[in-house]
Amino acid sequence: MSLLPDINELLARARADLRMGVPVVLDGEDGAALAVAAETLTAERLGDLRALSEHPVIAITARRAETLKARVYDGDLARVEIPKGADLAWIRAVADPADDLNAPMKGPLNGQRGGSAALHRLAIALTKSARLLPAVVVVPIAEATRFAAEHGLTRINHQLAVPHLGERSPLNEVVHARLPIAASEAGRLHIYRPEDGAEEHYAIEIGRPDRSKPVLARLHSACFTGDVMGSLKCDCGPQLHAALAQMGAEGAGILLYLNQEGRGIGLANKMRAYSLQDQGFDTVEANHRLGFEDDERDFRLGADILRGLGFSSVRLLTNNPKKIAMMEKTGITVAERVPLKVGETAYNRAYLATKAAKSGHLL
Numbered sequence: 001m002s003l004l005p006d007i008n009e010l011l012a013r014a015r016a017d018l019r020m021g022v023p024v025v026l027d028g029e030d031g032a033a034l035a036v037a038a039e040t041l042t043a044e045r046l047g048d049l050r051a052l053s054e055h056p057v058i059a060i061t062a063r064r065a066e067t068l069k070a071r072v073y074d075g076d077l078a079r080v081e082i083p084k085g086a087d088l089a090w091i092r093a094v095a096d097p098a099d100d101l102n103a104p105m106k107g108p109l110n111g112q113r114g115g116s117a118a119l120h121r122l123a124i125a126l127t128k129s130a131r132l133l134p135a136v137v138v139v140p141i142a143e144a145t146r147f148a149a150e151h152g153l154t155r156i157n158h159q160l161a162v163p164h165l166g167e168r169s170p171l172n173e174v175v176h177a178r179l180p181i182a183a184s185e186a187g188r189l190h191i192y193r194p195e196d197g198a199e200e201h202y203a204i205e206i207g208r209p210d211r212s213k214p215v216l217a218r219l220h221s222a223c224f225t226g227d228v229m230g231s232l233k234c235d236c237g238p239q240l241h242a243a244l245a246q247m248g249a250e251g252a253g254i255l256l257y258l259n260q261e262g263r264g265i266g267l268a269n270k271m272r273a274y275s276l277q278d279q280g281f282d283t284v285e286a287n288h289r290l291g292f293e294d295d296e297r298d299f300r301l302g303a304d305i306l307r308g309l310g311f312s313s314v315r316l317l318t319n320n321p322k323k324i325a326m327m328e329k330t331g332i333t334v335a336e337r338v339p340l341k342v343g344e345t346a347y348n349r350a351y352l353a354t355k356a357a358k359s360g361h362l363l
Protein backbone atom coordinates (compact mmCIF):
# COMPACT_ATOMS: atom_id res chain seq x y z
CA MET A 1 0.00 0.00 0.00
CA SER A 2 1.23 3.54 -0.75
CA LEU A 3 -0.45 6.68 0.49
CA LEU A 4 2.06 8.87 -1.35
CA PRO A 5 0.38 11.53 -3.50
CA ASP A 6 0.80 11.07 -7.26
CA ILE A 7 2.19 13.76 -9.57
CA ASN A 8 -1.25 15.31 -10.25
CA GLU A 9 -1.89 15.66 -6.54
CA LEU A 10 1.58 17.09 -5.98
CA LEU A 11 1.02 19.65 -8.76
CA ALA A 12 -2.26 20.73 -7.15
CA ARG A 13 -0.42 21.09 -3.86
CA ALA A 14 2.40 23.08 -5.52
CA ARG A 15 -0.13 25.50 -7.04
CA ALA A 16 -1.67 26.09 -3.60
CA ASP A 17 1.81 26.58 -2.08
CA LEU A 18 2.77 29.14 -4.71
CA ARG A 19 -0.45 31.06 -4.11
CA MET A 20 0.43 31.26 -0.40
CA GLY A 21 4.04 32.24 -0.96
CA VAL A 22 5.43 28.89 0.17
CA PRO A 23 8.55 27.72 -1.72
CA VAL A 24 8.32 24.63 -3.93
CA VAL A 25 11.27 22.30 -4.54
CA LEU A 26 11.89 21.49 -8.21
CA ASP A 27 13.89 18.39 -8.98
CA GLY A 28 15.44 17.98 -12.44
CA GLU A 29 18.05 16.00 -14.31
CA ASP A 30 20.47 18.94 -14.25
CA GLY A 31 20.03 19.93 -10.64
CA ALA A 32 17.51 21.13 -8.11
CA ALA A 33 16.00 24.52 -7.29
CA LEU A 34 13.66 26.32 -4.99
CA ALA A 35 10.86 28.39 -6.56
CA VAL A 36 8.68 31.11 -5.03
CA ALA A 37 6.15 33.16 -7.00
CA ALA A 38 7.30 36.79 -7.18
CA GLU A 39 3.77 37.98 -6.44
CA THR A 40 3.48 36.19 -3.10
CA LEU A 41 7.12 36.42 -1.96
CA THR A 42 7.72 38.21 1.36
CA ALA A 43 10.82 40.18 2.41
CA GLU A 44 11.57 37.57 5.08
CA ARG A 45 11.47 34.69 2.58
CA LEU A 46 13.60 36.70 0.17
CA GLY A 47 16.20 36.90 2.94
CA ASP A 48 16.04 33.11 3.39
CA LEU A 49 16.48 32.57 -0.35
CA ARG A 50 19.49 34.87 -0.45
CA ALA A 51 21.07 32.92 2.39
CA LEU A 52 20.77 29.76 0.28
CA SER A 53 22.44 31.06 -2.85
CA GLU A 54 24.55 33.93 -4.14
CA HIS A 55 22.82 33.73 -7.51
CA PRO A 56 19.07 34.02 -7.26
CA VAL A 57 17.24 34.81 -10.50
CA ILE A 58 13.75 35.89 -11.38
CA ALA A 59 12.34 33.85 -14.26
CA ILE A 60 9.96 35.79 -16.50
CA THR A 61 8.31 35.02 -19.83
CA ALA A 62 9.79 36.33 -23.08
CA ARG A 63 6.66 38.51 -23.37
CA ARG A 64 7.44 40.29 -20.10
CA ALA A 65 11.17 40.44 -20.93
CA GLU A 66 10.36 42.20 -24.18
CA THR A 67 8.52 44.96 -22.29
CA LEU A 68 11.44 45.29 -19.85
CA LYS A 69 13.99 45.20 -22.68
CA ALA A 70 15.75 42.29 -21.01
CA ARG A 71 17.76 39.94 -23.25
CA VAL A 72 16.15 36.55 -23.79
CA TYR A 73 18.53 33.60 -24.13
CA ASP A 74 16.10 30.76 -23.45
CA GLY A 75 13.48 31.19 -26.19
CA ASP A 76 10.22 31.58 -24.31
CA LEU A 77 11.69 32.86 -21.03
CA ALA A 78 14.46 34.92 -19.46
CA ARG A 79 16.38 34.27 -16.24
CA VAL A 80 17.07 37.74 -14.89
CA GLU A 81 19.80 38.00 -12.25
CA ILE A 82 18.63 39.59 -9.01
CA PRO A 83 21.34 42.16 -8.13
CA LYS A 84 22.90 42.06 -4.65
CA GLY A 85 21.12 45.12 -3.30
CA ALA A 86 17.74 44.47 -4.93
CA ASP A 87 14.82 44.40 -2.52
CA LEU A 88 11.30 43.03 -2.71
CA ALA A 89 10.05 46.18 -4.46
CA TRP A 90 12.59 45.57 -7.26
CA ILE A 91 11.32 42.00 -7.70
CA ARG A 92 7.71 43.15 -7.74
CA ALA A 93 8.54 45.76 -10.37
CA VAL A 94 10.06 43.11 -12.63
CA ALA A 95 7.00 40.89 -12.18
CA ASP A 96 4.20 43.44 -12.30
CA PRO A 97 3.82 46.06 -15.05
CA ALA A 98 1.53 48.32 -12.98
CA ASP A 99 4.22 50.98 -12.54
CA ASP A 100 6.17 50.43 -15.78
CA LEU A 101 5.27 53.88 -17.09
CA ASN A 102 5.66 55.82 -13.81
CA ALA A 103 8.89 54.20 -12.67
CA PRO A 104 10.69 52.44 -15.53
CA MET A 105 13.21 49.78 -14.45
CA LYS A 106 16.67 51.29 -14.11
CA GLY A 107 19.82 49.89 -15.62
CA PRO A 108 20.24 46.90 -17.84
CA LEU A 109 18.67 43.70 -16.61
CA ASN A 110 21.24 40.94 -16.85
CA GLY A 111 19.99 37.71 -18.29
CA GLN A 112 21.63 34.48 -17.20
CA ARG A 113 22.98 32.39 -20.09
CA GLY A 114 24.05 28.81 -20.39
CA GLY A 115 22.98 25.93 -18.22
CA SER A 116 19.49 24.53 -18.28
CA ALA A 117 16.32 26.64 -18.02
CA ALA A 118 14.08 23.57 -17.66
CA LEU A 119 13.22 24.14 -14.00
CA HIS A 120 12.57 27.85 -14.64
CA ARG A 121 10.17 26.88 -17.43
CA LEU A 122 8.41 24.46 -15.10
CA ALA A 123 8.18 27.17 -12.42
CA ILE A 124 6.57 29.64 -14.84
CA ALA A 125 4.08 27.03 -16.04
CA LEU A 126 3.14 26.34 -12.42
CA THR A 127 2.58 30.01 -11.57
CA LYS A 128 0.44 30.43 -14.68
CA SER A 129 -1.69 27.46 -13.71
CA ALA A 130 -1.96 28.97 -10.20
CA ARG A 131 -3.37 32.10 -11.92
CA LEU A 132 -0.52 34.23 -10.55
CA LEU A 133 1.73 36.60 -12.49
CA PRO A 134 4.18 34.48 -14.50
CA ALA A 135 7.30 35.54 -12.61
CA VAL A 136 9.17 33.29 -10.18
CA VAL A 137 12.23 33.68 -8.00
CA VAL A 138 14.39 30.60 -8.49
CA VAL A 139 17.49 29.66 -6.50
CA PRO A 140 19.63 26.58 -7.05
CA ILE A 141 19.95 24.07 -4.21
CA ALA A 142 22.36 21.16 -3.91
CA GLU A 143 19.87 18.37 -3.43
CA ALA A 144 16.06 18.07 -3.60
CA THR A 145 14.70 15.05 -1.72
CA ARG A 146 16.26 15.64 1.69
CA PHE A 147 15.82 19.40 1.47
CA ALA A 148 12.08 19.04 0.78
CA ALA A 149 11.63 16.53 3.59
CA GLU A 150 13.60 18.63 6.09
CA HIS A 151 11.62 21.78 5.38
CA GLY A 152 8.25 20.13 4.81
CA LEU A 153 8.07 21.43 1.23
CA THR A 154 6.34 20.02 -1.84
CA ARG A 155 8.80 18.47 -4.31
CA ILE A 156 7.99 18.32 -8.01
CA ASN A 157 9.96 16.03 -10.28
CA HIS A 158 10.52 17.72 -13.64
CA GLN A 159 10.32 14.55 -15.71
CA LEU A 160 7.05 13.44 -14.11
CA ALA A 161 5.47 16.92 -14.21
CA VAL A 162 6.12 18.02 -17.77
CA PRO A 163 3.71 15.64 -19.56
CA HIS A 164 0.91 16.90 -17.27
CA LEU A 165 1.44 20.63 -17.73
CA GLY A 166 0.51 20.98 -21.40
CA GLU A 167 -2.27 18.43 -21.13
CA ARG A 168 -5.75 18.92 -19.83
CA SER A 169 -6.74 16.73 -16.94
CA PRO A 170 -9.67 14.29 -17.27
CA LEU A 171 -13.00 15.83 -16.21
CA ASN A 172 -15.53 13.84 -14.26
CA GLU A 173 -19.19 14.71 -13.90
CA VAL A 174 -19.95 15.21 -10.22
CA VAL A 175 -23.70 15.80 -10.31
CA HIS A 176 -26.51 17.14 -12.45
CA ALA A 177 -29.90 18.48 -11.49
CA ARG A 178 -32.90 20.25 -12.96
CA LEU A 179 -32.52 24.04 -13.04
CA PRO A 180 -35.41 26.07 -14.45
CA ILE A 181 -34.03 29.43 -15.69
CA ALA A 182 -35.55 32.56 -17.21
CA ALA A 183 -34.63 31.39 -20.72
CA SER A 184 -36.17 27.95 -20.29
CA GLU A 185 -37.95 25.98 -17.59
CA ALA A 186 -36.39 22.83 -19.02
CA GLY A 187 -32.84 23.58 -17.84
CA ARG A 188 -30.44 21.05 -16.34
CA LEU A 189 -27.07 21.97 -14.82
CA HIS A 190 -24.11 19.55 -14.93
CA ILE A 191 -20.98 20.05 -12.81
CA TYR A 192 -17.56 18.75 -13.94
CA ARG A 193 -14.49 18.42 -11.76
CA PRO A 194 -10.98 17.96 -13.21
CA GLU A 195 -8.76 15.33 -11.62
CA ASP A 196 -5.92 17.83 -11.16
CA GLY A 197 -7.77 19.92 -8.58
CA ALA A 198 -8.15 22.93 -10.90
CA GLU A 199 -11.37 24.91 -11.47
CA GLU A 200 -14.70 23.13 -12.01
CA HIS A 201 -16.61 23.71 -15.25
CA TYR A 202 -20.36 23.69 -15.86
CA ALA A 203 -22.76 22.76 -18.64
CA ILE A 204 -26.35 23.87 -18.87
CA GLU A 205 -28.50 21.67 -21.05
CA ILE A 206 -31.71 23.21 -22.36
CA GLY A 207 -34.50 20.74 -23.16
CA ARG A 208 -33.47 17.28 -24.37
CA PRO A 209 -31.34 17.91 -27.47
CA ASP A 210 -31.31 15.10 -30.04
CA ARG A 211 -27.83 13.49 -29.81
CA SER A 212 -27.96 12.37 -33.45
CA LYS A 213 -28.24 15.92 -34.83
CA PRO A 214 -26.00 19.03 -34.57
CA VAL A 215 -26.87 20.73 -31.28
CA LEU A 216 -27.06 24.51 -30.81
CA ALA A 217 -24.02 25.03 -28.58
CA ARG A 218 -22.05 27.83 -26.93
CA LEU A 219 -18.64 27.63 -25.27
CA HIS A 220 -18.76 30.53 -22.86
CA SER A 221 -15.64 31.58 -20.93
CA ALA A 222 -16.33 32.89 -17.44
CA CYS A 223 -16.34 36.65 -17.14
CA PHE A 224 -17.27 37.76 -13.64
CA THR A 225 -17.24 41.41 -14.65
CA GLY A 226 -19.48 40.93 -17.69
CA ASP A 227 -21.65 37.98 -16.67
CA VAL A 228 -22.38 39.06 -13.09
CA MET A 229 -21.59 42.78 -12.80
CA GLY A 230 -22.94 43.84 -16.19
CA SER A 231 -19.60 45.38 -17.22
CA LEU A 232 -19.77 47.59 -20.29
CA LYS A 233 -16.12 46.87 -21.17
CA CYS A 234 -16.88 43.59 -22.94
CA ASP A 235 -19.80 41.79 -24.59
CA CYS A 236 -19.83 38.65 -22.41
CA GLY A 237 -23.00 39.25 -20.38
CA PRO A 238 -25.21 40.02 -23.38
CA GLN A 239 -23.64 37.08 -25.29
CA LEU A 240 -24.40 34.72 -22.41
CA HIS A 241 -28.01 35.80 -22.17
CA ALA A 242 -28.58 35.92 -25.94
CA ALA A 243 -27.19 32.37 -26.29
CA LEU A 244 -29.47 31.05 -23.55
CA ALA A 245 -32.45 32.94 -25.00
CA GLN A 246 -31.88 31.39 -28.44
CA MET A 247 -31.62 27.91 -26.91
CA GLY A 248 -34.82 28.58 -24.95
CA ALA A 249 -36.62 29.76 -28.10
CA GLU A 250 -35.51 26.67 -30.07
CA GLY A 251 -36.31 24.43 -27.11
CA ALA A 252 -32.89 22.77 -27.10
CA GLY A 253 -29.23 23.60 -26.70
CA ILE A 254 -26.11 23.21 -24.59
CA LEU A 255 -24.12 26.05 -23.02
CA LEU A 256 -20.74 25.24 -21.51
CA TYR A 257 -19.69 27.68 -18.82
CA LEU A 258 -15.92 27.24 -18.73
CA ASN A 259 -14.10 28.73 -15.77
CA GLN A 260 -11.39 30.32 -17.87
CA GLU A 261 -11.78 33.82 -16.49
CA GLY A 262 -9.90 36.50 -18.39
CA ARG A 263 -9.06 34.18 -21.31
CA GLY A 264 -7.42 31.82 -18.86
CA ILE A 265 -5.31 34.26 -16.80
CA GLY A 266 -7.68 34.55 -13.82
CA LEU A 267 -9.69 37.47 -12.51
CA ALA A 268 -6.88 39.21 -10.59
CA ASN A 269 -4.65 39.23 -13.67
CA LYS A 270 -7.57 40.38 -15.84
CA MET A 271 -8.04 43.33 -13.50
CA ARG A 272 -4.31 44.06 -13.82
CA ALA A 273 -4.89 44.05 -17.59
CA TYR A 274 -7.83 46.44 -17.18
CA SER A 275 -5.63 48.77 -15.17
CA LEU A 276 -3.07 48.73 -18.01
CA GLN A 277 -5.90 49.40 -20.46
CA ASP A 278 -6.63 52.55 -18.46
CA GLN A 279 -2.99 53.52 -19.16
CA GLY A 280 -3.71 53.25 -22.88
CA PHE A 281 -2.77 49.68 -23.85
CA ASP A 282 -5.24 47.50 -25.75
CA THR A 283 -6.46 44.09 -24.57
CA VAL A 284 -3.68 42.14 -26.36
CA GLU A 285 -0.84 44.52 -25.40
CA ALA A 286 -1.98 44.43 -21.76
CA ASN A 287 -1.77 40.62 -21.68
CA HIS A 288 1.73 40.73 -23.19
CA ARG A 289 3.01 43.32 -20.72
CA LEU A 290 1.81 41.08 -17.91
CA GLY A 291 3.80 38.23 -19.43
CA PHE A 292 0.91 36.25 -20.88
CA GLU A 293 -0.02 35.21 -24.40
CA ASP A 294 -3.10 36.84 -26.00
CA ASP A 295 -5.23 33.86 -25.09
CA GLU A 296 -4.26 31.20 -22.55
CA ARG A 297 -7.46 29.15 -22.84
CA ASP A 298 -7.67 25.49 -23.74
CA PHE A 299 -10.93 24.92 -25.60
CA ARG A 300 -10.30 21.18 -25.88
CA LEU A 301 -11.95 20.71 -22.52
CA GLY A 302 -15.18 22.00 -24.08
CA ALA A 303 -14.96 19.19 -26.62
CA ASP A 304 -14.38 16.70 -23.79
CA ILE A 305 -17.58 17.81 -22.05
CA LEU A 306 -19.64 17.74 -25.26
CA ARG A 307 -18.41 14.24 -26.07
CA GLY A 308 -19.16 13.10 -22.52
CA LEU A 309 -22.74 14.34 -22.94
CA GLY A 310 -23.07 12.33 -26.16
CA PHE A 311 -22.73 15.13 -28.73
CA SER A 312 -20.52 14.82 -31.81
CA SER A 313 -21.79 17.70 -33.94
CA VAL A 314 -22.65 21.32 -33.07
CA ARG A 315 -24.14 24.52 -34.46
CA LEU A 316 -21.66 26.75 -32.66
CA LEU A 317 -22.64 30.18 -31.42
CA THR A 318 -19.40 32.17 -31.78
CA ASN A 319 -17.46 34.85 -33.62
CA ASN A 320 -14.13 33.23 -32.75
CA PRO A 321 -12.64 31.07 -35.55
CA LYS A 322 -10.13 29.52 -33.09
CA LYS A 323 -12.99 27.86 -31.22
CA ILE A 324 -14.25 26.35 -34.47
CA ALA A 325 -10.77 25.10 -35.44
CA MET A 326 -10.23 23.59 -32.01
CA MET A 327 -13.61 21.81 -32.03
CA GLU A 328 -12.88 20.28 -35.43
CA LYS A 329 -9.39 19.24 -34.32
CA THR A 330 -10.73 17.43 -31.29
CA GLY A 331 -13.31 15.51 -33.29
CA ILE A 332 -16.47 17.60 -32.81
CA THR A 333 -18.01 18.59 -36.14
CA VAL A 334 -19.03 22.22 -36.48
CA ALA A 335 -21.98 21.84 -38.84
CA GLU A 336 -22.69 25.57 -38.77
CA ARG A 337 -21.35 28.77 -37.20
CA VAL A 338 -24.14 30.82 -35.67
CA PRO A 339 -22.96 34.45 -35.24
CA LEU A 340 -23.48 36.04 -31.84
CA LYS A 341 -23.40 39.78 -32.08
CA VAL A 342 -24.93 41.61 -29.15
CA GLY A 343 -24.01 44.11 -26.51
CA GLU A 344 -21.83 46.63 -28.32
CA THR A 345 -21.37 49.73 -26.15
CA ALA A 346 -19.35 52.92 -26.34
CA TYR A 347 -16.94 51.35 -23.80
CA ASN A 348 -16.32 48.07 -25.60
CA ARG A 349 -16.21 49.29 -29.21
CA ALA A 350 -12.40 49.51 -29.22
CA TYR A 351 -12.12 46.14 -27.43
CA LEU A 352 -14.29 44.44 -30.06
CA ALA A 353 -12.34 46.12 -32.87
CA THR A 354 -9.03 44.89 -31.36
CA LYS A 355 -10.40 41.34 -31.14
CA ALA A 356 -11.32 41.53 -34.83
CA ALA A 357 -7.98 43.05 -35.85
CA LYS A 358 -5.58 41.06 -33.65
CA SER A 359 -7.39 37.89 -32.57
CA GLY A 360 -9.16 37.10 -35.83
CA HIS A 361 -12.71 37.47 -34.46
CA LEU A 362 -15.33 37.69 -37.18
CA LEU A 363 -17.24 40.95 -37.27
Ligand SMILES: Nc1nc2c(ncn2[C@@H]2O[C@H](COP(=O)(O)OP(=O)(O)OP(=O)(O)O)[C@@H](O)[C@H]2O)c(=O)[nH]1
Binds near residue numbers: 220221223261283323
Ligand atom coordinates in the same frame (compact mmCIF):
# COMPACT_ATOMS: atom_id res chain seq x y z
N1 LIG B 1 -7.23 38.97 -20.41
C1 LIG B 1 -8.36 39.58 -20.74
N2 LIG B 1 -9.49 38.84 -20.79
C2 LIG B 1 -10.62 39.46 -21.14
C3 LIG B 1 -10.67 40.84 -21.43
N3 LIG B 1 -11.95 41.16 -21.72
C4 LIG B 1 -12.66 40.01 -21.63
N4 LIG B 1 -11.88 38.99 -21.27
C5 LIG B 1 -12.20 37.57 -21.11
O1 LIG B 1 -12.38 37.04 -22.41
C6 LIG B 1 -13.21 35.90 -22.34
C7 LIG B 1 -14.25 36.04 -23.42
O2 LIG B 1 -13.60 35.87 -24.62
P1 LIG B 1 -13.85 36.73 -25.91
O3 LIG B 1 -12.53 36.87 -26.57
O4 LIG B 1 -14.61 37.97 -25.59
O5 LIG B 1 -14.80 35.92 -26.79
P2 LIG B 1 -14.57 34.47 -27.28
O6 LIG B 1 -15.17 33.62 -26.21
O7 LIG B 1 -13.14 34.24 -27.63
O8 LIG B 1 -15.34 34.40 -28.66
P3 LIG B 1 -16.89 34.42 -28.92
O9 LIG B 1 -17.30 32.99 -28.93
O10 LIG B 1 -17.02 35.03 -30.26
O11 LIG B 1 -17.53 35.24 -27.86
C8 LIG B 1 -13.76 35.85 -20.94
O12 LIG B 1 -13.02 34.86 -20.22
C9 LIG B 1 -13.45 37.23 -20.38
O13 LIG B 1 -13.22 37.21 -18.98
C10 LIG B 1 -9.46 41.58 -21.37
O14 LIG B 1 -9.40 42.77 -21.65
N5 LIG B 1 -8.34 40.91 -21.01
Ligand SMILES: [Zn+2]
Binds near residue numbers: 226227234235236237
Ligand atom coordinates in the same frame (compact mmCIF):
# COMPACT_ATOMS: atom_id res chain seq x y z
ZN1 LIG C 1 -16.32 39.84 -20.45
